[in-house]
Amino acid sequence: MVRAHHVTENTVGADMTPAELEVLDFFVHLGRYLSLPRSVGEIYGLLFATGDSMTLDELVRRLGISKGSASQGLRLLRGVGAVQVSYRPRDRKDYFQAEVELPALIRGFMKEELSVRLSHADERLQRLRDTIEDPNSGAPDGLTGRVDRLQSWHRKAKRLVPLVSTFLKM
Amino acid sequence: MVRAHHVTENTVGADMTPAELEVLDFFVHLGRYLSLPRSVGEIYGLLFATGDSMTLDELVRRLGISKGSASQGLRLLRGVGAVQVSYRPRDRKDYFQAEVELPALIRGFMKEELSVRLSHADERLQRLRDTIEDPNSGAPDGLTGRVDRLQSWHRKAKRLVPLVSTFLKM
DNA sequence: CACTTTGTTCAATTTTTCTTGAATACTCAA
DNA sequence: TTGAGTATTCAAGAAAAATTGAACAAAGTG
Numbered sequence: 001m002v003r004a005h006h007v008t009e010n011t012v013g014a015d016m017t018p019a020e021l022e023v024l025d026f027f028v029h030l031g032r033y034l035s036l037p038r039s040v041g042e043i044y045g046l047l048f049a050t051g052d053s054m055t056l057d058e059l060v061r062r063l064g065i066s067k068g069s070a071s072q073g074l075r076l077l078r079g080v081g082a083v084q085v086s087y088r089p090r091d092r093k094d095y096f097q098a099e100v101e102l103p104a105l106i107r108g109f110m111k112e113e114l115s116v117r118l119s120h121a122d123e124r125l126q127r128l129r130d131t132i133e134d135p136n137s138g139a140p141d142g143l144t145g146r147v148d149r150l151q152s153w154h155r156k157a158k159r160l161v162p163l164v165s166t167f168l169k170m
Numbered sequence: 171m172v173r174a175h176h177v178t179e180n181t182v183g184a185d186m187t188p189a190e191l192e193v194l195d196f197f198v199h200l201g202r203y204l205s206l207p208r209s210v211g212e213i214y215g216l217l218f219a220t221g222d223s224m225t226l227d228e229l230v231r232r233l234g235i236s237k238g239s240a241s242q243g244l245r246l247l248r249g250v251g252a253v254q255v256s257y258r259p260r261d262r263k264d265y266f267q268a269e270v271e272l273p274a275l276i277r278g279f280m281k282e283e284l285s286v287r288l289s290h291a292d293e294r295l296q297r298l299r300d301t302i303e304d305p306n307s308g309a310p311d312g313l314t315g316r317v318d319r320l321q322s323w324h325r326k327a328k329r330l331v332p333l334v335s336t337f338l339k340m
Numbered sequence: 341c342a343c344t345t346t347g348t349t350c351a352a353t354t355t356t357t358c359t360t361g362a363a364t365a366c367t368c369a370a
Numbered sequence: 371t372t373g374a375g376t377a378t379t380c381a382a383g384a385a386a387a388a389t390t391g392a393a394c395a396a397a398g399t400g
Contacts, residue, residue: 017307017310020308051311051312102326124195124196124199128193131188131189132192136188137188140187140221143221146218146221152272163337164330167333
């Protein structure tokens with residue numbers, strides 16, 4: 001409740017329209033669910049609401065956040081493919097624009113986040129196996145079986161990723 | 171790295187076997203990815219490693235966490251169906267045990283978390299629509315179209331949930 | 341009922357994460 | 371090369387989240 005109106009609490013946010021505020025609100029909450037900083041939700045939200053591309057300074061001014069936050073937030077959003085940068089001839093500024101095509105977003109997220117996590121999990125599971133196979137590890141009875149199950153979860157998750165991608169691109 | 175060895179840093183954790191430590195490590199990291207407090211990963215990890223049921227006091231003692239943390243963590247884990255409680259005749263204690271069947275976990279997670287979030291999103295999207303349909307909302311050109319797209323993402327996500335459930339239960 | 345054991349709640353504290361803003365780096369134009 | 375405009379980095383401060391521990395509640399027992 002309070003948080004949703006964050007942008008209205010500082011003077012610079014005052015030039016937001018109700019429609020824009022509502023869109024920001026939506027993405028701030030969505031981001032919250034994905035444990036993203038509020039600033040990231042705000043940035044994507046404003047870009048989404050505006051539709052057009054926008055410079056870093058414009059984002060800073062309209063959202064009333066610091067350049068540091070904006071820069072870091074944009075890096076993250078670019079990283080997952082949620083924001084694209086374009087350059088204009090005879091203009092040094094970067095122009096940032098929201099990617100609103102779901103397939104592109106999915107692709108970015110799956111590639112950037114998920115695959116890294118899954119391969120980390122791979123390593124961990126391998127280490128875990130190695131540890132419990134050592135007779136000195138003190139592995140409780142039946143742990144091997146439960147770790148097997150863990151590995152089967154993991155394999156399933158890996159097979160799920162392309163399936164979800166396909167579905168969402170339809 | 172540092173975090174992974176948390177449980178070894180306090181005296182009570184010293185009675186953990188290497189195998190148990192590795193399992194805790196795995197679940198603490200997994201939990202981290204899902205933005206769960208470390209204590210939650212530790213609790214589930216120890217229950218998973220042990221295989222047996224365990225009392226709250228046992229968890230507190232072996233993990234070296236406070237009763238408060240253990241109680242709250244267990245509530246969360248029970249809430250998503252990752253931990254089950256059983257009672258024993260002539261024994262006032264609760265006995266907690268890890269649920270290791272993937273289908274049950276999925277069911278719990280999908281029901282508890284996802285469906286709530288998705289219905290929140292529903293409300294938000296409806297409000298958003300209402301706002302931008304008001305001519306005084308100052309909705310930028312084309313925003314209606316983009317919000318349409320948002321709603322189609324959302325519908326897709328809702329259809330995806332049962333699909334994923336089915337797949338993971340196979 | 342008083343007492344014991346077990347689990348929960350919540351204000352205070354600690355830890356982690358986010359944000360800020362000044363310093364720095366980069367890029368192009370003149 | 372200098373200067374002006376732009377973006378990034380990062381240490382310090384602010385905010386949010388997790389953890390603790392003591393007080394409380396609940397549920398038996400004698």
